[in-house]
Amino acid sequence: MKKVKLLGTLCLLVAMTASVLSGCSSNAGQNGSSSPGDATNGSASDNPFKDHMEISVSWWGIGTGFAQRDDLLQKIEKDFNVTLKPMDIGWDNYKEKSQVWAAAGTLPDIITNALTSDQPATYNEWVNQDLIHALPDDLSAYPNLKTVMEVKGVEGINRDGKYYAIPRMTFPLSEIEAVWAVDRAFFVRKDWMEKLGIEDPKNFDEFNAMLKAFVEKDPDGNGKKDTYGMVMNTLGYFKSAFVPTFPEFGNNGWLKEDGKWIPFYASKKMDEVVVQARKLYQEGGLDPDFAVAKAGEGNQKFYQSKAGAFAFKSGSVLQSNGVRTEWEKNNPGLDFFDHVKIVHLWPDSEGNIYRQVNRPWWSETMINADVDDKKLDRILRIYDWLLSPEGKEVFDYGIEGKDFTKEGDKYTIIREKDENGQFIDLKKKYPSMDIISQMAAWRDASGIEDNEANRAAFGDKPVQFVQDEIKWQLDNAKPIPTEFDIQTLSTPAKDKLSAINFDDDFTRVILSKEDPVKMWHDILKVYDSKGLQQAIAEVTAEMVKRNK
Amino acid sequence: MNKTLGRSIIKNRYVYLLLLPTVLYFVLFQYVPMYGILLAFKEYKIKAGILGSPWAGFDNFAQLIAQADFWQAFNNTIIISLGRILIEFPAAIILALLINEVTREKFKRVYQTVYTFPHFISWVIISGILLNFLGDSGVLNQLLVAFGFDKQAILTNPELFRPLLFISNMWKEVGWSAIIYMAAIAGINPELYEAAHVDGANRFQQLMAVTWPSIRGTAAILLILAVGQAMNGGFDQVFNLYNPGVYKTGDIIDTYVYRTAFSDGASFGVTTAIGLFKAVLNFALLYAANYIVKRLGGEGLV
Structure with a gap:
């Protein structure tokens, strides 16, 4: 009888203690770099995408955007042999969330924030405290990225000769004035x-x-x-x-x-x-x-x-x-x-x-200081592609063969139409489009361009309306x-x-x-x-x- | 003494064993995190952690006291809390007494449900309702215009903000707060009422001589607890209802901390200092209230 009592008490005790302690379990280890199954060590590879990697990314609303794992996301993951692990931030709490992650040591590999543009003091602090990774001095392997880092004004975020952030350019520099003019x-x-x-x-x-x-x-x-x-x-x-x-x-x-x-x-x-x-x-x-x-x-x-x-x-x-x-x-x-x-x-x-005119970028990408060189290279390669003309083509027209066909410079849009006969919005077709297309640079300019993709998506009148407005502003007004x-x-x-x-x-x-x-x-x-x-x-x- | 305690523990070992998880819970989640208070005296470095960060003495407190907005928030917190104790606190008692006087059991239940229900609506939703009701195109202003009066900007008027806080919080919480008093009233021995009735007491006299003395102890304890919360002031409510126009009368310490805490990355120390400052004041107030209640012949908490 006594034994039964003891056993009963112990069982209850274990259950209660477990329930108390379960709150303590942390998500440590979720930033693990490569999934072991795919990694083949040793072989000197000329293919930079040989090893499969898991890369965590934070972005506003990435949880819902990546939830469907649509074709676009799968294409990126396949092309770069990575698994992108979303870490959600919201528009009303992203600053707090990053601070909390930083304090808890759980910052994602790819950190989205707006320190260089909004909180230079925190940027300095993160640099001084070794929370973020310096970019390599030689960026020649990533030509599109290199161009961004050479934009006038970017030198302002250089700290002791190194860059710790990739500024998220608002739009191509050639169009800087036009885009702000209609902002x-x-x-x-x-x-x-x-x-x-x-x-x-x-x-x-x-x-x-x-x-x-x-x-x-x-x-x-x-x-x-x-x-x-x-x-x-x-x-x-x-x-x-x-x-x-x-x-x-x-x-x-x-x-x-x-x-x-x-x-x-x-x-x-x-x-x-x-x-x-x-x-x-x-x-x-x-x-x-x-x-x-x-x-x-x-x-x-x-x-x-x-x-x-x-x-x-x-x-x-x-x-x-x-x-x-x-x-x-x-x-x-x-x-x-x-x-x-x-x-x-x-x-x-x-x-x-x-x-209106403003600085050429708002917000930036930073890379976790704990990321190793191989992963850093992979991330920078992804960013280089996101900034490339090939990337822009995907963001403008979708996936080749599925959404458009191309002969020389001539694009034919073949994606589905909605009940009004307008081509469906690529962002609706691929929920991850909004995120992937803007990870490296905002695409504010692409929306106001006068091109086939936009006329197909929005109709002629709105595109013309915006073009007229840009012309008026550039002809009549001076930038602040x-x-x-x-x-x-x-x-x-x-x-x-x-x-x-x-x-x-x-x-x-x-x-x-x-x-x-x-x-x-x-x-x-x-x-x-x-x-x-x-x-x-x-x-x-x-x-x-x-x-x- | 020690021997008897030890013996009693051994005798009741299973009961003590069952107590262990709760004690563990408090140690792990309430006492251990307290070392974070150290931040109030440190200059926080993320990589170095709380213990490794360098000491800053009272710098964080000095920074805090130098800010003019902080004192505005401090004063508002005290005034709003005092208002809550004077206006909202008695309301629940009065409601409980009134509901108790309703003789038909069915009506009693209906009233209780009606008054309790708003407790379950969140402040986010209530702020939306209030905007629709009191905003410029809201119901109230439409009525005013229909009767030929001028529109009133109620939500942005600093003079009306505190009454708005009291009234809306009373609407939301009074029924919920009354429950505990009604429970106390339900526990009163009916023989006391019968005896009072035989002595010729009318209902008001019964209320004053039987009901009120029976719930006075409960009221005293709740009052002590309310005073102990005085430095809080109700973040949820204020945060959802306020706007820059009413900072002057409505910005409380918690909302002030919320707005300033994350605007400057280095401010973990300062915000912890504010938290500690508040906790110490709350503790002092709690003790003072407890002392006063005891001196007045009531039962205190400690």
Whole structure:
């Protein structure tokens, strides 16, 4: 009897202890490099893809994108003899997740993050703490990758003579200006403007008056005061409205004022910007819910014909869930291009019109410091292919023989069509396309190119619309004066400025009832306590060294 | 003493053996991770780990105290927590007493279910509901306009944010918090009521002389626990409801830490310092409340 009791107790004990400890099990070993079955050691190989490898990759939403293991993913894995192991990050938590992985020692082999562009301080720290792998000095085996690393501005992320990241270029350099030019736009209801007799605004007051008229003069003619002026996708798009007042405000740049290099928010011109922004809000032209709405919620008001103006990007007319598709979905039977147009920014006090321009890359690929030389070579080979013309062909047209055929330079698209007779979106056919095609470089430019692939996918009108907009911007507007060097410059106090959240403070000033200028100056005092003046001194000293 | 304890352990060895996993759980998951507190006094290096990172003395705390926004968040946390204790805490007691006075068992259940249900809705969803209800194109503003009043920007008005917190949290949690009091009330010996009835007490007098004294102890303990949470202030709720317009009155320590923690890679030390700072204050408050309750003749926790 006693033995039974003891045995029973022990069994229970084991079960309980096991359940307690099961929480402790770690996923150690999941970064193991090569799968043993395929590895054939020793044989000197001229085939660099001989050994099979497992490579872990992090990317936004890669879990769902890779879940189907579609043909495109399988092609890449077969071509490079690898298994890609997805490690998911989300848009709203990728910074935190990388930090946690770094602290826990479970960073993937291929790390996706935005340190070089957004958090140079963390980039320095990761380099100093040996978390990330230096790229080989000689990149001649990877010619396409080499070109990227030689782009002007990239030298800013060089640390002690070595590169630790592959910047994710936003687009081919030849098209840099074109793509940024259509990265910001105010879509405005053309029919409402005509009905209310409003011309394109020629200064801020006319712009404000137009938005006010959308609110007050019942542009949809339903007898109710239920329309809005300006709605936005996110605050960043709306900020263009102040570019004529203060150009550098438009891309959060640094500028030289009174002999010192200062971040845009330290400029004297901010006073006028906060006054104008407050005016837009107070007089009703700006959506009163702009600060409470989550990203993308404002769009709905425009799509549902409740708002007259919408701050977003011109390229959105080409997206499958972009402004044109959504607007037409909500307004059945109406043609987007008959009812909506882009209202351009007005000239500044000196008669110049400015257009958006920004650094050539956003975010980057880093490679785990624990990756061995063989795996590093394999990863760089994959990246070289992703950046090559052969890679671009796959991303533009799909898999040869399945999605297109080619004779010389002539492409024939043979992939399936949807019920409307349009070719189905490659991104829908291959869920991994969105990820694989953008791993090495954003493909923002490919969408706005005037080519067969795009005309087939989007139709002629939207492609022409974007081409016209690019032409207008390049002909009429100048790029915002921008000192790209400073963006990757890292000094102790400048790195600490990342603690400043300008957008939050700007929003606060817009919403408040206090005097905007006084409030703004109080905020600047808080910025000073975070080391703003020190950062200005350090950056100015550094720029003097560079003769700027 | 020691001998008897040892003997009692041997005698009840199986029971102690069964206790072991729970003790192990607390040691492993509650006490061992506490060494992370060291980070508050260190300059964290990822590769070096927590123990290997160099000491930084009180630098992290000094950095913290120098930030103007931190003190705003600190004040807000105290004010909001105090408001919760003054407004939300008694509400649950009152609700429990009121539901108890409902004589029809069926209605009692209905009320209890209706009040408890919102507890299971997450703050993410409630924030969406509130935006639809109180936003510029929301129901409330449409009503205001229909009756000829001006629209009100309720969600971005710093003066209305704290009342909004209290009211919405009460709507969500009051029924749930009342359960524990109702359980205490259910345990009251009915003979006490009968005796009071015989003595001629009316229902209000019964409530004051029988029901309230019976749940006072429970209320005291819950009050001590609530005070011990004072430095928290309800992250989930505030984070989902606030916006830059109401930082002035609504930004609490936890939301402030959340916003600043990951913007600067080197700040693990500072955020741990904030956590430690909060924990120490919470601990002190808990003890103070406990002491006061005991002095007033109640039963404390420790």
